Amino acid sequence: MDILNFLGRQHGTKDTAKDRLKFVLIHDRANCSTDLLEMLKNDIFKVISNYMEIDEEELDMQIATTDNDGTPVLYANIPIKNIKKKNNA
Amino acid sequence: MNVLFKGTQDGIIIVISDNIPFSDIEKELRDKLGKSKEFFAGVNTNIRIKCNTLSKSEEKEVFSIIENVANLDINFIGNDYYFSNKVLTTPALKIVKQEPIKNITSNDIFNTLFHKGTLRSGDKLNHHGSIVVLGDTNPGSEIVANGNIIVLGKLGGLAHAGRNGYRDAYIFAYNLSAIQLRIDTIITFLSDSIIKENKSKPIPRYAYIDGDKIYIAKRK
Amino acid sequence: MSEVIVITSGKGGVGKTTSSANLGTGLAMLGHKVVLIDADIGLRNLDVVLGLENRIVYDIVDVVDGNCRVKQALIKDKKYESLFLLPAAQTKDKDSVSPQQMIDLCETLKEDFDYILIDCPAGIEQGFKNAIAAASKAIVITTPEISAVRDADRVIGLLHSIGIKNPLLVLNRVRIDMVKKGDMMSLDDVAEILAIDILGVVPEDESIVISTNKGEPAVLDNKSEAGQAFRNISKRIAGEKVELIDLNNTSNFFSTFKNLFKN
Numbered sequence: 001m002d003i004l005n006f007l008g009r010q011h012g013t014k015d016t017a018k019d020r021l022k023f024v025l026i027h028d029r030a031n032c033s034t035d036l037l038e039m040l041k042n043d044i045f046k047v048i049s050n051y052m053e054i055d056e057e058e059l060d061m062q063i064a065t066t067d068n069d070g071t072p073v074l075y076a077n078i079p080i081k082n083i084k085k086k087n088n089a
Numbered sequence: 090m091n092v093l094f095k096g097t098q099d100g101i102i103i104v105i106s107d108n109i110p111f112s113d114i115e116k117e118l119r120d121k122l123g124k125s126k127e128f129f130a131g132v133n134t135n136i137r138i139k140c141n142t143l144s145k146s147e148e149k150e151v152f153s154i155i156e157n158v159a160n161l162d163i164n165f166i167g168n169d170y171y172f173s174n175k176v177l178t179t180p181a182l183k184i185v186k187q188e189p190i191k192n193i194t195s196n197d198i199f200n201t202l203f204h205k206g207t208l209r210s211g212d213k214l215n216h217h218g219s220i221v222v223l224g225d226t227n228p229g230s231e232i233v234a235n236g237n238i239i240v241l242g243k244l245g246g247l248a249h250a251g252r253n254g255y256r257d258a259y260i261f262a263y264n265l266s267a268i269q270l271r272i273d274t275i276i277t278f279l280s281d282s283i284i285k286e287n288k289s290k291p292i293p294r295y296a297y298i299d300g301d302k303i304y305i306a307k308r309k
Numbered sequence: 310m311s312e313v314i315v316i317t318s319g320k321g322g323v324g325k326t327t328s329s330a331n332l333g334t335g336l337a338m339l340g341h342k343v344v345l346i347d348a349d350i351g352l353r354n355l356d357v358v359l360g361l362e363n364r365i366v367y368d369i370v371d372v373v374d375g376n377c378r379v380k381q382a383l384i385k386d387k388k389y390e391s392l393f394l395l396p397a398a399q400t401k402d403k404d405s406v407s408p409q410q411m412i413d414l415c416e417t418l419k420e421d422f423d424y425i426l427i428d429c430p431a432g433i434e435q436g437f438k439n440a441i442a443a444a445s446k447a448i449v450i451t452t453p454e455i456s457a458v459r460d461a462d463r464v465i466g467l468l469h470s471i472g473i474k475n476p477l478l479v480l481n482r483v484r485i486d487m488v489k490k491g492d493m494m495s496l497d498d499v500a501e502i503l504a505i506d507i508l509g510v511v512p513e514d515e516s517i518v519i520s521t522n523k524g525e526p527a528v529l530d531n532k533s534e535a536g537q538a539f540r541n542i543s544k545r546i547a548g549e550k551v552e553l554i555d556l557n558n559t560s561n562f563f564s565t566f567k568n569l570f571k572n
Contacts, residue, residue, distance in 0.1 A: 012491020014453075018498055021455045025462050025502065211351060213400040228362070229353075229399045268363045278363045 030063050030072045037061060044076070053082040092117045094125075103151070105140035111147050118151065122158040198236035198255065208232070208246060217253075228268050237261070243291070247271070256298050261308075264291035270303060272296065277303040311419045314426050314546070315444035317468075319460030321431030323452045324481040327517060329428035330358040331528040331536070332448075335543025337392035338528065341423040344383065344393045346414075348440035349430040350405055353397035360387060360524020361394055370398035373410040379417055388529065393422075404435050408442030415443035424546070433467060441468065447476035448508060448546075453483055453494040462503055477508035479542060484513045496553070509542035510553060511535050 041061045048054055060077040092114060093104040105114055138151060200218030210229025214220055219236030222244075230246030232238050237258050238250045244262035249271035251258025256273045266287045270277050275298060279287075283305065286292070293308040316329045326349075333345040346369065347355035356362040367382035372395070379395075386392035395418075398405060406414075411427075418425050427444060430436040441447065447468050451461035461478075468476050480496050487493035496510045514535035520527040527536035528543070541551045 012493075014488075014491050014494045014498065017455050017494055018502065021458055021502060024455075024459055028459065028463060029466065211399050231400055269365070276366060 026063050026072055037063070044078075048078065052080055055079045055081050092121060094121065101136050103136065103138045103140075103155075105138065105143060105151075107140065107142045109142075111150070114147075115150070115154065118154055119158055122155065198258075200236070202234075210246075234258070251298075259295050259297045261293070261295040263293050265294040265296065265305065266291075270296050270305075272298050272303055275301065275303050277305075279305070311423050311425065312446055313415045313419070313444045314424065314446045314448060315429050315441045315473075316426060316448045316450060317429035317437065317441065317464055318431065318450040318457070319433060319464040320451070320457045323450050323457050324511075324517075325431070325450050326354045326358055326428055327521065327526075328448070328450050328479060328481065328511075328539070329355060329426055330526045331539035332543055332546065333392060333424075333426050334359075334386070334389065334526040335528045335539050336424050336426075336547060337386065337389040338540070339543060339547050340391070341547065342391045342421065343424045343426065344395060344418050344422045346395045346418075346425065346427045347397035348406070348411070348427050348436065350397045350401055350403050350436065351399065352430065353399050355428050356384075356394060356396045357524060358521055359394055359526065361396075362524075365396045368396045368398040369414070370401045370405045373406050373414060379414070403430065404439070406439050408439050411439050412443045433463065437464075437467075441471060441473070444473060447473045448479055449476045449503075449505070450479045450481050451499065451503075452481050453488075453499055458494070458499055458502060465503060465505060476505055478503060478505050479508050480510045482513045483510055507553070508545055509538060511538040511542075512554075 041059060044061070045054065045056055045059060055078075058077075058079045062075050063072050064075045091106040091109045095102045095104060103118075136152075136155065138148060143151070198219055200216075202214065202216040202218060202220045203223065204214055204220065205223045207224045208214065208222065208226040208230040210227055212226075213231040213233070214222070215233045217235045220232055220234040220238050222232065222238075222240045222242065224240075225242040226232060226240060226244050226246040226248075228245045231249070232240075232246065233249045233252055235251065235253045235255060235258075238244075238248045238260045240248070240260075240262035242262070243264035244260070244267045246267065247269050248260050248262075248267050250260045251273045252271075254273060258272050260267075260270055260272065264287055265279070266284065267279065270279070277296070283294070294305055295308060296303050296305045298304075316325050316332070318325050326347075329345055329347075333343050336343045345355060345359070347353050348369070349355070350370065353368075356365060361384050364384045367377040369382065371377045372379050372382045383393040383395055386394070415425055415427075425443075427440050429440040449461050449464055449468075451457045465476055478500060480499055483496070484493055488495045496507060500507050512534050514527070514533060516527050516530055516533035517535050520530060520533070520536075526539075527533040528539040530536045538554060541554065544551045
């Protein structure tokens with residue numbers, strides 16, 4: 001282990017630290033807890049459902065950062081099952 | 090019932106109703122003091138008067154009545170009572186019986202606060218008489234007294250004796266290692282040699298004013 | 310034109326007070342008139358780091374309460390005539406000085422000083438808010454640890470919210486050997502995450518402990534690496550252009566050996 005480290009083949013722990021830090025900061029900066037995210041998810045589901053049929057199981061929502069300047073963005077993947085127009089039956 | 094006596098931890102408060110003719114106050118005061126003469130006998134206490142409409146001369150009159158009728162040993166009299174121990178009241182009127190304040194029998198100096206235990210950084214003792222600490226005081230603590238300060242342990246914090254102009258005040262400690270010493274308005278620091286000596290073998294020392302300097306001496 | 314700069318970190322123990330003492334002394338060495346305000350009321354420490362603890366008669370609370378004039382409370386440094394300390398009170402509460410009182414105090418001090426450095430308490434509660442109230446600039450101190458960087462990020466956000474838009478970063482206690490091994494975040498890593506401008510980097514240095522023991526800031530010690538870093542940072546605060554210390558440049562046998570293998 002030490003000899004591998006010494007030869008520089010092993011990655012240091014700083015990258016782990018950086019990744020973990022980035023993760024907590026995204027949440028800190030957005031001031032956003034998992035509960036809040038869940039509530040947001042439900043609300044968005046309800047609103048979209050008024051206009052089209054979507055797959056709740058597959059709905060994926062998370063807070064991420066943009067690649068260039070690191071500002072937080074809300075990332076959502078919403079698979080549509082069926083585009084129906086409500087009130088049009 | 091225009092004159093009320095209230096006993097508190099910090100002494101006696103005489104509450105006098107506002108806008109009462111002084112003759113009535115005097116009568117009631119003499120009456121009450123006469124009855125409770127025995128109760129007061131030999132008491133050494135602080136007295137404050139609470140009344141909004143008493144003039145300075147009437148105040149003095151009240152004090153002399155108390156002194157004469159009740160035969161009290163009064164050591165500290167003021168005309169307003171502060172309900173916080175943190176606030177040190179400066180007496181509006183100080184009765185010093187004949188002797189100059191230099192005399193060590195002055196009651197102000199003998200009214201002593203005893204503190205048992207260590208004073209840590211941020212702790213503060215404030216007293217209008219003298220203070221005795223049965224323990225150590227750490228750097229960052231403060232002891233402020235109008236009288237003397239005696240620490241039966243290590244004095245490591247700040248000590249301010251004789252705060253209201255009593256220049257005969259002294260500061261004594263088994264291990265005098267104070268960061269700063271103050272007596273009256275004079276401030277001093279310990280010399281390096283004393284600090285060094287205190288570390289290897291502390292000797293009881295005391296600090297006092299002579300002229301306009303604070304001197305530190307070994308206990309004889 | 311005087312500046313009010315708050316030195317803050319969020320997390321405790323990353324070196325706010327040490328940095329305040331060193332940067333204040335560093336600026337005074339450059340000939341500027343400097344006052345250091347210890348805003349950590351109840352837990353004062355700047356006085357001991359500067360070796361001025363036995364000279365305190367009045368403190369910041371005495372000043373704002375009107376028990377004394379500002380000039381009576383200022384303590385002149387042992388070495389530099391142009392450096393002064395306004396000590397914190399030790400026997401009072403954090404909220405003994407209000408934000409408005411801090412602003413008024415700094416306005417008064419601006420008349421006499423080029424730089425007013427405020428040593429901020431740890432945390433983001435009232436004491437922090439009081440300390441930053443008067444500042445127009447901020448220096449954020451952090452160490453290359455997740456916890457410290459995270460707190461620094463929070464503090465930067467709070468500074469933004471009161472209008473201090475471009476706080477500057479000082480990365481303290483960097484261990485060059487660990488950075489090289491990849492076991493400690495480098496200045497670039499931290500700057501990338503916090504996305505603020507860099508004011509300087511200070512290596513971990515035993516001389517800091519020794520200088521604090523003596524009550525003489527490391528910046529006075531010509532042999533101290535950390536002292537050199539603080540001298541450079543002081544110059545940058547004063548507007549001089551000084552290159553960052555290249556921490557990778559201090560090569561030794563092993564790093565050369567390691568680099569050979571890498572290539």
